[in-house]
Amino acid sequence: MTTLSEAYRDHPIHLHHIIPLDFDSVQAVPDSHVWPQSDKYSPSSGVLLPSDEHFSIPIIDLMDPTAAARVRHACETWGAFQLTSHGVSSCLLEDVEHEARRLFSLPARQKMKALRLPSGATGYGLARISPFFNKFMWHEGFTIMGSSADHARELWPYEYKRFCDVMDNYQTKMKALAERLLLLILESLDISKEEMNYSSLVHASEKGACTALQLNNYPSCPNPNQAMGLAPHTDTSLFTILHQSDTMGLQIFQDGVGWVSVCPIANALVVNVGDLLHILSNARFHSVLHRAVVNQTQHRLSIAYFYGLPADSQVSPASKLVGSGQLPIYRSLMVKEYIKMKAEHLDKALSLIRI
Numbered sequence: 103m104t105t106l107s108e109a110y111r112d113h114p115i116h117l118h119h120i121i122p123l124d125f126d127s128v129q130a131v132p133d134s135h136v137w138p139q140s141d142k143y144s145p146s147s148g149v150l151l152p153s154d155e156h157f158s159i160p161i162i163d164l165m166d167p168t169a170a171a172r173v174r175h176a177c178e179t180w181g182a183f184q185l186t187s188h189g190v191s192s193c194l195l196e197d198v199e200h201e202a203r204r205l206f207s208l209p210a211r212q213k214m215k216a217l218r219l220p221s222g223a224t225g226y227g228l229a230r231i232s233p234f235f236n237k238f239m240w241h242e243g244f245t246i247m248g249s250s251a252d253h254a255r256e257l258w259p260y261e262y263k264r265f266c267d268v269m270d271n272y273q274t275k276m277k278a279l280a281e282r283l284l285l286l287i288l289e290s291l292d293i294s295k296e297e298m299n300y301s302s303l304v305h306a307s308e309k310g311a312c313t314a315l316q317l318n319n320y321p322s323c324p325n326p327n328q329a330m331g332l333a334p335h336t337d338t339s340l341f342t343i344l345h346q347s348d349t350m351g352l353q354i355f356q357d358g359v360g361w362v363s364v365c366p367i368a369n370a371l372v373v374n375v376g377d378l379l380h381i382l383s384n385a386r387f388h389s390v391l392h393r394a395v396v397n398q399t400q401h402r403l404s405i406a407y408f409y410g411l412p413a414d415s416q417v418s419p420a421s422k423l424v425g426s427g428q429l430p431i432y433r434s435l436m437v438k439e440y441i442k443m444k445a446e447h448l449d450k451a452l453s454l455i456r457i
C-alpha cells in the first residue's frame with residue numbers, strides 16, 4: 103500500500119524551496135519576497151471584507167437538522183463554510199494552537215533540525231507549492247503525517263511528548279469529525295450509503311484515509327502589501343478542516359466577486375472543498391481557490407487537517423451523479439496519479455483530467 107508520504111516522496115523539490123527565511127532577523131521585505139503589485143493575484147488587489155452576508159461564506163451548525171442542504175448550498179456556491187457545534191473542544195483547539203506557537207517560536211537554527219528533506223513530505227519548511235512561484239512566501243510550515251515523534255525529537259530531544267500527545271489527540275478528533283462530515287457531504291449529494299458504488303470510498307476512508315496535518319505560521323511583516331502569506335491554491339484533499347487563530351488572513355476567491363476574507367469566529371472550523379471532492383461530485387462542488395495574506399502587527403497561525411483518499415484508490419465522478427443526461431467531466435484515475443499531476447502542474451491538474 104502506498105502511503106501519503108510515499109506518494110509525495112516521489113516528487114522531490116529543491117532545498118532552496120524548503121528553507122524558510124529567518125523572519126526574526128529582517129527589518130524590511132527582501133526582494134526575494136516582494137510580490138508583483140499589478141496582477142489580480144497581488145496581495146492587496148480587490149479584497150472584500152464580508153461586511154454583508156452575501157460576501158461571506160455560510161456558517162453551518164453541525165447539529166442543525168437541515169445541515170445537509172446547507173452544506174450542499176455552501177459547497178455549490180462557495181466551496182467553503184464555517185462549521186460550528188462540531189464537538190471539538192475549545193481546550194483542544196487552544197492546545198494545538200499553543201503547541202504550534204511553541205514550535206514556531208524556537209530559534210531558526212533549532213527549527214532547521216527538523217527540516218523536511220527534499221524527497222520528504224514531513225517536517226519543517228516552506229509550502230510544497232513554493233517552486234511554482236518566482237517569489238517566496240511569508241510563511242513557514244510544519245507537516246505531520248501520522249506520528250510527529252521523529253521530528254518532535256529533533257526539536258525537543260528531552261520533552262517532545264507534550265507536542266506529540268496534542269498532535270495525536272487532535273488528529274484523532276479531526277478524523278472522527280471528517281468521517282461525520284464525509285457522510286453529511288454524501289447525503290448532501292443525494293448519495294445514500296447503499297448507493298455508493300464507490301462504497302470503497304467510505305470503506306477505504308475508514309480503513310486508511312490519507313490525512314495530513316499542516317501547521318502554518320505567518321510572522322508579522324514589515325510591509326504586508328508586498329508579501330504573500332500562502333499563494334493562491336486549491337487543496338488536494340477531499341476537504342480540509344482549518345482552525346485559524348483570531349487574526350484575519352484567509353481569503354477565498356469567488357468568481358465575479360474577487361477575494362473575500364474569512365473572518366475568524368472563535369471555535370468555528372473552516373471547511374473547504376478540495377480537488378478530490380470536486381472530481382467526485384463531477385464539479386458540482388468546487389475546490390475553492392484560497393490564499394493567506396499577512397499582517398503588519400500580529401503574526402498569524404493556522405492548522406489545516408487534510409482529509410483525502412488512500413493513494414492507491416481510484417477516484418472518479420460518482421456514478422449516482424452521472425448518467426441520465428449528465429456526462430462525467432473527469433476521467434477516473436488513481437489518487438497517487440492525481441498527486442503526481444498536482445506536483446507537476448499545480449492548478450492545471452484538474453483541466454488535464456477533463457474528458
Ligand SMILES: C=C1C[C@]23C[C@H]1CC[C@H]2[C@@]12CCC[C@@](C)(C(=O)O1)[C@H]2[C@@H]3C(=O)O
Nearest residue numbers: 229230231245314316335337338339408
Ligand atoms: C497532504 C498534503 C496536502 C498538501 C501537500 C501534502 C502535505 C502539505 C499540504 C500543503 C499545506 C500548505 C498548502 C499546500 C497547497 C502545500 O503546499 O502543502 C498543501 C498541499 C495540498 O493540498 O496539495
Ligand SMILES: O=C(O)CCC(=O)C(=O)O
Nearest residue numbers: 316318346352394404406
Ligand atoms: O492559513 C490559512 O488560513 C490557509 C492555510 C491553507 O490554505 C493550507 O494549509 O492549505
Ligand SMILES: [Fe+2]
Nearest residue numbers: 335336337392
Ligand atoms: Fe489550502
